Amino acid sequence: MALAGVRVIELAGLAPAPFCGMILSDFGARVIRVDRTKVAMTVDTQARGKQSVALNLKSPKGVAVLKRLCLQSDVVLEPYRKGVMEKMGLGPEDLIKENPRLIYARLTGYGQSGSYAKAAGHDINYLAMSGLLSMLGRSSEKPYAPLNLVADFAGGGLMCAFGIVLALLERSRSGQGQIIDASMVEGAAYVGSFMWKSRSIGLWNRPRGENLLDSGAPFYDTYRTSDGKYVAVGAIEPQFYQQLIQGLGLDDTDLPSQMSVTDWPQLRQTFTQVFATKTQAEWGQIFDGTDACVTPVLSQDEVLSHSHNQARGSFLKDSQGEISPRPAPVLSRSPAEPCGSRDPFIGEHTRPVLKEYGFDQAQIEQLLSAGIVECNEAKARL
Numbered sequence: 207m208a209l210a211g212v213r214v215i216e217l218a219g220l221a222p223a224p225f226c227g228m229i230l231s232d233f234g235a236r237v238i239r240v241d242r243t244k245v246a247m248t249v250d251t252q253a254r255g256k257q258s259v260a261l262n263l264k265s266p267k268g269v270a271v272l273k274r275l276c277l278q279s280d281v282v283l284e285p286y287r288k289g290v291m292e293k294m295g296l297g298p299e300d301l302i303k304e305n306p307r308l309i310y311a312r313l314t315g316y317g318q319s320g321s322y323a324k325a326a327g328h329d330i331n332y333l334a335m336s337g338l339l340s341m342l343g344r345s346s347e348k349p350y351a352p353l354n355l356v357a358d359f360a361g362g363g364l365m366c367a368f369g370i371v372l373a374l375l376e377r378s379r380s381g382q383g384q385i386i387d388a389s390m391v392e393g394a395a396y397v398g399s400f401m402w403k404s405r406s407i408g409l410w411n412r413p414r415g416e417n418l419l420d421s422g423a424p425f426y427d428t429y430r431t432s433d434g435k436y437v438a439v440g441a442i443e444p445q446f447y448q449q450l451i452q453g454l455g456l457d458d459t460d461l462p463s464q465m466s467v468t469d470w471p472q473l474r475q476t477f478t479q480v481f482a483t484k485t486q487a488e489w490g491q492i493f494d495g496t497d498a499c500v501t502p503v504l505s506q507d508e509v510l511s512h513s514h515n516q517a518r519g520s521f522l523k524d525s526q527g528e529i530s531p532r533p534a535p536v537l538s539r540s541p542a543e544p545c546g547s548r549d550p551f552i553g554e555h556t557r558p559v560l561k562e563y564g565f566d567q568a569q570i571e572q573l574l575s576a577g578i579v580e581c582n583e584a585k586a587r588l
C-alpha cells in the first residue's frame with residue numbers, strides 16, 4: 207500500500223483528526239491512537255485499522271512516554287487547541303529538534319495564529335468563517351450547514367491528510383520533517399475555491415438559493431416521487447436538459463426557455479407535478495441509460511445494493527456487518543486495503559506498542575501499576 211512503513215501517532219480527537227488518521231491507515235500507514243485513561247468508551251467511530259494506547263497525559267511520566275512514541279514515528283497528528291501541546295513540552299519545535307524527520311500535523315479550526323486561534327468551535331463555526339455557509343441554503347431561508355461535511359471532513363481531515371502526504375513526499379527528497387498548520391476555515395475555503403473563482407462569470411450574482419447550482423435552477427434540484435422517495439436532477443447542459451424534458455414527457459415548445467431565470471419558479475412547479483406522478487423506481491426505468499442526469503437519491507442503507515455501486519464494490523460491509531464507503535480514490539498498483547476487523551478497544555495495544563517502541567517489561571509494569579498507562583487486553587479477548 208502507498209503509505210506502508212509510515213508510523214503515525216494520532217492524539218484522540220472528535221471527528222476531523224480521526225478521519226485523517228483513518229485515511230492514512232486505509233492507505234497502509236500504521237496509526238497508533240493515543241487515548242485517555244479511565245475512559246470506558248471511545249468516541250472515535252473512524253478507527254478502522256488503528257491501534258490504541260491509553261496514556262495519562264496529566265502526568266509528567268505519561269508525557270515522557272508520548273514523547274518517546276513521537277520521536278520514533280514519522281507523523282504526529284494533534285487536534286488540540288493551540289498551546290496544549292506546548293504546555294506539555296511537546297510542541298513541534300521541541301520534538302523536531304530531536305527528530306528532524308518528524309512531520310507534525312496540527313489540525314485545528316482557526317489555525318495556529320490570529321485572534322481566534324485559541325477559541326473553541328465546531329464545523330458550523332469554521333464553515334461560517336470560511337465564507338461558504340453564507341452561500342448554502344434555500345431561497346429566503348437562513349444559511350444551512352450540510353451536516354458537518356465541509357469543514358470537519360473535506361476542509362479538515364482530508365486536507366490535513368493531503369498535507370501529511372505532501373510533507374512525506376517532500377521529506378523523501380530533503381530528509382526533513384515540517385509542521386503542518388491545517389486550519390479547517392482555510393481548508394474549507396480552499397475546497398470552495400470554485401465559488402470565488404467563478405464569481406467573475408456571474409454564477410453567484412443572485413441571492414442565496416436562486417442561482418444555477420444552489421437549488422435556484424429547477425433542472426438542478428431534487429424532486430419527490432409518488433412513493434415518498436426523491437430523485438436528483440442535474441441536467442445543466444442544453445443537450446442533457448432536452449433528454450430530461452423528453453423523459454418527463456413534456457413538450458419543449460410549451461415550456462419557457464431553460465435559462466430564463468424569471469420563469470424558473472413556474473418550471474419548478476411543472477417538474478414537481480410531473481415527478482410526483484411516478485415512483486423513484488419508475489423514473490429509474492425511464493432515465494437509466496440516458497444522459498438526462500437523473501439519479502435516485504439513495505439512503506445510506508440502499509447504496510450497497512444499487513447495481514452500479516455493487517459492480518464497483520463502492521461500499522463495504524465489515525466483520526460487524528457495518529456498511530461504509532470503500533477508500534477512495536482507487537490506485538491501480540497499490541490500492542487501499544481497509545482493515546475488515548472491529549475497531550480497537552481503548553488501550554487494547556498499549557503493551558505491544560510500548561514493547562515495540564523500546565520499553566522493557568519492567569518499565570511497562572511500572573507504568574501500568576502507577577496508572578500512567580492502561581492496558582485492556584483482557585477486555586479485548588472477551
Ligand SMILES: C[C@H](CCC[C@@H](C)[C@H]1CC[C@H]2[C@@H]3[C@H](O)C[C@@H]4C[C@H](O)CC[C@]4(C)[C@H]3C[C@H](O)[C@]12C)C(=O)SCCNC(=O)CCNC(=O)[C@H](O)C(C)(C)COP(=O)(O)OP(=O)(O)OC[C@H]1O[C@@H](n2cnc3c(N)ncnc32)[C@H](O)[C@@H]1OP(=O)(O)O
Binds near residue numbers: 248313314328354
Ligand atoms: C461537529 C463536530 C463534533 C462532532 C463530535 C460528535 C460526534 C461527538 C461530540 C460529543 C460526543 C458525545 C459525548 O462525548 C457524550 C457521549 C460519550 C460516549 O462515550 C459516546 C456517546 C456520546 C453521546 C458522544 C457521541 C459523539 O461522539 C459526540 C456527539 C466538530 O466540529 S469536531 C471539530 C472540533 N474542533 C476541533 O477539533 C478544532 C481543534 N480543537 C479544539 O479547538 C478543541 O480541542 C475543542 C474541540 C474546542 C475542545 O476543547 P477542549 O477544551 O475540550 O480541549 P483542548 O483545549 O483541545 O485541550 C485538550 C485537553 O485534553 C487533555 N488531554 C488530551 N489527551 C489526554 C490524555 N490522553 N490524558 C489526559 N489528558 C489529555 C489535554 O492535556 C488538554 O488539557 P488542558 O485543557 O488541561 O490543557
